[in-house]
Amino acid sequence: MRGVFLLLGLVGLCNASVLTVNDEIHMRSKRSSESEMTRIRNMSPSDRPNCQPGVTPPKIQVDTTERLSDLRNRFTAAGIHGYLVPSEDAHQSEYPSNYDLRREFISGMSGSAGRAVVLQNKAALWADGRYFLQAEDELDCHWILMKLGEEGVPTVTEWIEANLMDGQSFGVNTYLIKNVEWDEMSKDLAKKGITLKGVTPDLIDQIWTSGRPDQPNSPINALPLKYSGKSWQDKINNMHVAMAEKEADIMIVTGLDETAWLFNLRASDIDYNPFFLSYAIVNRAANTTILYIKSATSKLTASPTDAATTETVQQHLNTGASGSCSGRTGMCVTVKEYSNQQLQNDISSAVSTTTGYVWVSFGCSRAVYSSITAERVIQDNTPIALQKAQKNTVEQQGMRNSHIRDAVALIKFMAKLEKEVKEGKHWTEVKAAADLKKHRMAVKDNRGLSFSTIAGSGSNGAVIHYFPTNDTDKDITTSDMLLLDSGGQYLDGTTDVTRTFHFGTPTAYEKECYTRVLMGHVDFADVVIVGGTFGREIDSIARRPLWDVGLQYRHGTGHGIGMYLSVHEGPGRISLSHSSFISDEPLNEFQFFSDEPGYYEDGQFGIRLENIVMVKKATTKYQFPGTTFLTFETVTMVPYEPHLIVKELLSQQEVNWINAYHKTVQDTIGPLLADDALAASWLSARTKHMTLENETGSGNQQTAFLSLVAFAFVTHFIL
Structure with missing residues (x-):
C-alpha cells in the first residue's frame, strides 16, 4: 500500500493551492x-x-x-x-x-x-x-x-x-x-x-532596475471583533499556552498570513491577499510581543482607510505613538520598523536571555533561521498556522454568509452572460472577467477579488491556471466550453468557486468528461473519514470516475482557504503529492477546503468544478470506541449545469446528493434573487429535481466507490 501511494504522489500538485513547486522538485531519485x-x-x-x-x-x-x-x-x-x-x-x-x-x-x-x-x-x-x-x-x-x-x-x-x-x-x-x-x-x-x-x-x-514596481506599503486597518471572532489579546494568550506545551520561550513569525491573523490586521500589500509586509516575535518568557511593519510610526496613528473600523493601529494594539509599550497598561504590542536586520538583531538579543526552545515556522527562510543561535530550536508549523486553519464559530458563520452573498453575484452574472451569448452579443474572456468583478465589488463587505479570475473559453480552459489578457483573449460563444474559476475577499470570508458551462450543444465526450468530474466532486463531498486522516489519503476518491476510463488531472483535489486571508491556506491540503519541504497536517474539524477535481483536454477544453467545504463531525449509525468520524459541509451555493450531465453514469447516491444540494441552493439563494427575474429563472432551471430510471442506482458503482474509500482508510493506518 505504501508503495502505491508513494508512486501516486508523483502525479501532481494542488491547483489553486497553498502548495508551491518546491514540494516536488528537490525529491531525490536514485x-x-x-x-x-x-x-x-x-x-x-x-x-x-x-x-x-x-x-x-x-x-x-x-x-x-x-x-x-x-x-x-x-x-x-x-x-x-x-x-x-x-x-x-x-x-x-x-x-x-x-x-x-x-x-x-x-x-x-x-x-x-x-x-x-x-x-x-x-x-x-x-x-x-x-x-x-x-x-x-x-x-x-x-x-x-x-x-x-x-x-x-x-x-x-x-x-x-x-x-x-x-x-x-x-x-x-x-x-x-x-x-x-x-x-x-x-x-x-x-x-x-x-x-x-x-x-x-x-x-x-x-x-531589475527598469519598470520594477515599488515595494508595497499599503495602509493597515484593524479587523473588528465581529468578523475575527477572537481578539488579538486572546490569540497571544493562546500562543503562550501552545508554546508552554512545547517548552518554547520565543516564537518567530515570518508568514504574512500569520501576522495578519494573529493581530487582526489587514492591508493590501499583496495582490488579492489582505496582507502587509511584516514579521513578529512572541516572547513568552519576557511576556512581550513585537510587530515589524513598514513606515511603522506613520501607520500607527494614521486614520483608518476601511469604513469597517474606527480604530487606529495604535489604538488597536494598545501601543504608544512611537510604537513603544513603555508606560502602557494591559497587553501591548511593541511596533518597530520592518527590517531584516532589525529582526535578526532582536532575535539574537531575545535568544541570548532564554534557555527554552525557539519556535520558527517550518517555512522559515534560511537567512532568518541562521540568525538563531539557540541550541534548542523547533522548526514546525506554528500554533498560529494550526489555530488559524480551524475557524472559530464567528468565522464559520462568516464563511457561510460570504459564500451566500458571493453566489448571488455570480448567479446574476452567469444568467446575464448566458442570455446575451445565446442572443449573439459579443462577449470575450476579458470582458466577462471585468463584468464579474463589478458584480462582486457591489456586494456588501466586499474588499476585492481573492485571485485573478480564470475565464477560459475552449482551448484556453485547458490551461489550468490561465487568466485572460489582451494577447490571449478569446470570444465566448455557443460552440465552446467555458471554465470560470473566481472568488472574492469579504470582511467575513474568502470565496473560491469554479463552474464549467456550455451555451450550445456539447459533444457526448464533453458531457461524459463533465459528468465524471462531477461524480468525483460529489463522491469527495459525501465521504465520511476517520479523524486524523491526511488529505493525501483521500485525494484519490475524487479521481476514481476519471481513472475508471483512463483520464487524469495534473493538480491536487483541494487546498485550505482562509477567512478574509489567503485563498490558499495551509498546512492541511488534499493532494497526492507528498514532500519533505511541507509539514503536512491531518484534516480537522472546522477547517475549510476546496473540492475541485477537473479534466483538461489540451487544445480543446477544460472542466473543473469547485466548492468550498468545511470539515465537521459526521453523524453515523454506529460509533466505534475512541474514534471520531468526519465529513464535509458544503458552503458554496452555486448550481451545476444539468445539460452537461449524463444521468446514466450517476449512482443513486450521487443523484440524491445533487438533489439535496440543489434544493439547499434554491431555498437559500432563490429568495435573494427577487429583484432579478432573469437570475431567478436561471437558478430555478438548474435546481430541478433529477431522477434516474432505476432509482436503486448502479450496484457496481456503489461497490467500486466503497472499495476505494476502504482502500484509502487502510492506507491511512499503514502510513
Missing part, C-alpha cells in the same frame, strides 16, 4: 548512472514544440536574452557558477508582491509556482502540471522546460549536479529559500563537490 547524467546534461530548449524550426513564437513569449546576459555577468563577482531564482519572497509567500516577482522577471513565465535555474550557458525552469501549457507559450527558446511528474524529468539538484563540476559553487539568496530546502540541497550538492552559497544582495535585484 538515478545516478553516468548515462543518465549525460542524458540530463544534453537536455535542450530544442526539445520544446515552440522551439522547432519554422514555428511562429506565441504572442505572449517573453524575450529574456538581455536579462540572462546581465545576470550571468554578475556570476564571477558573486563567486558562483549558477543561480537559483525561486518564486517566493522573504516570507515564503505563495503569492508575493509584484515587487518580488523575480522568477517571473528572469524567465518570463508568469505562473505563481516554479523554479528557475540559470547557469553560464544554460537555463531551465521547473513547473508543475498547472503551468505546462502556459510555460511553453511564455518561455523563449533560451529555456529548457522541466515538466514535473513526467518521466525522465530530473530534479533541480540532479540537473545542477549533471551540469556543474566538482569545486564549483551554486548560489541562492538565503531570504528566498526555506531553511529545510537549503539543508537538503546543500547536503546533496556537497556529495558531488558542489558548494551551495548564500548570495546577498540578490542578483535579480541588481539587474
Whole structure:
C-alpha cells in the first residue's frame, strides 16, 4: 500500500493551492548512472514544440536574452557558477508582491509556482502540471522546460549536479529559500563537490532596475471583533499556552498570513491577499510581543482607510505613538520598523536571555533561521498556522454568509452572460472577467477579488491556471466550453468557486468528461473519514470516475482557504503529492477546503468544478470506541449545469446528493434573487429535481466507490 501511494504522489500538485513547486522538485531519485547524467546534461530548449524550426513564437513569449546576459555577468563577482531564482519572497509567500516577482522577471513565465535555474550557458525552469501549457507559450527558446511528474524529468539538484563540476559553487539568496530546502540541497550538492552559497544582495535585484514596481506599503486597518471572532489579546494568550506545551520561550513569525491573523490586521500589500509586509516575535518568557511593519510610526496613528473600523493601529494594539509599550497598561504590542536586520538583531538579543526552545515556522527562510543561535530550536508549523486553519464559530458563520452573498453575484452574472451569448452579443474572456468583478465589488463587505479570475473559453480552459489578457483573449460563444474559476475577499470570508458551462450543444465526450468530474466532486463531498486522516489519503476518491476510463488531472483535489486571508491556506491540503519541504497536517474539524477535481483536454477544453467545504463531525449509525468520524459541509451555493450531465453514469447516491444540494441552493439563494427575474429563472432551471430510471442506482458503482474509500482508510493506518 505504501508503495502505491508513494508512486501516486508523483502525479501532481494542488491547483489553486497553498502548495508551491518546491514540494516536488528537490525529491531525490536514485538515478545516478553516468548515462543518465549525460542524458540530463544534453537536455535542450530544442526539445520544446515552440522551439522547432519554422514555428511562429506565441504572442505572449517573453524575450529574456538581455536579462540572462546581465545576470550571468554578475556570476564571477558573486563567486558562483549558477543561480537559483525561486518564486517566493522573504516570507515564503505563495503569492508575493509584484515587487518580488523575480522568477517571473528572469524567465518570463508568469505562473505563481516554479523554479528557475540559470547557469553560464544554460537555463531551465521547473513547473508543475498547472503551468505546462502556459510555460511553453511564455518561455523563449533560451529555456529548457522541466515538466514535473513526467518521466525522465530530473530534479533541480540532479540537473545542477549533471551540469556543474566538482569545486564549483551554486548560489541562492538565503531570504528566498526555506531553511529545510537549503539543508537538503546543500547536503546533496556537497556529495558531488558542489558548494551551495548564500548570495546577498540578490542578483535579480541588481539587474531589475527598469519598470520594477515599488515595494508595497499599503495602509493597515484593524479587523473588528465581529468578523475575527477572537481578539488579538486572546490569540497571544493562546500562543503562550501552545508554546508552554512545547517548552518554547520565543516564537518567530515570518508568514504574512500569520501576522495578519494573529493581530487582526489587514492591508493590501499583496495582490488579492489582505496582507502587509511584516514579521513578529512572541516572547513568552519576557511576556512581550513585537510587530515589524513598514513606515511603522506613520501607520500607527494614521486614520483608518476601511469604513469597517474606527480604530487606529495604535489604538488597536494598545501601543504608544512611537510604537513603544513603555508606560502602557494591559497587553501591548511593541511596533518597530520592518527590517531584516532589525529582526535578526532582536532575535539574537531575545535568544541570548532564554534557555527554552525557539519556535520558527517550518517555512522559515534560511537567512532568518541562521540568525538563531539557540541550541534548542523547533522548526514546525506554528500554533498560529494550526489555530488559524480551524475557524472559530464567528468565522464559520462568516464563511457561510460570504459564500451566500458571493453566489448571488455570480448567479446574476452567469444568467446575464448566458442570455446575451445565446442572443449573439459579443462577449470575450476579458470582458466577462471585468463584468464579474463589478458584480462582486457591489456586494456588501466586499474588499476585492481573492485571485485573478480564470475565464477560459475552449482551448484556453485547458490551461489550468490561465487568466485572460489582451494577447490571449478569446470570444465566448455557443460552440465552446467555458471554465470560470473566481472568488472574492469579504470582511467575513474568502470565496473560491469554479463552474464549467456550455451555451450550445456539447459533444457526448464533453458531457461524459463533465459528468465524471462531477461524480468525483460529489463522491469527495459525501465521504465520511476517520479523524486524523491526511488529505493525501483521500485525494484519490475524487479521481476514481476519471481513472475508471483512463483520464487524469495534473493538480491536487483541494487546498485550505482562509477567512478574509489567503485563498490558499495551509498546512492541511488534499493532494497526492507528498514532500519533505511541507509539514503536512491531518484534516480537522472546522477547517475549510476546496473540492475541485477537473479534466483538461489540451487544445480543446477544460472542466473543473469547485466548492468550498468545511470539515465537521459526521453523524453515523454506529460509533466505534475512541474514534471520531468526519465529513464535509458544503458552503458554496452555486448550481451545476444539468445539460452537461449524463444521468446514466450517476449512482443513486450521487443523484440524491445533487438533489439535496440543489434544493439547499434554491431555498437559500432563490429568495435573494427577487429583484432579478432573469437570475431567478436561471437558478430555478438548474435546481430541478433529477431522477434516474432505476432509482436503486448502479450496484457496481456503489461497490467500486466503497472499495476505494476502504482502500484509502487502510492506507491511512499503514502510513
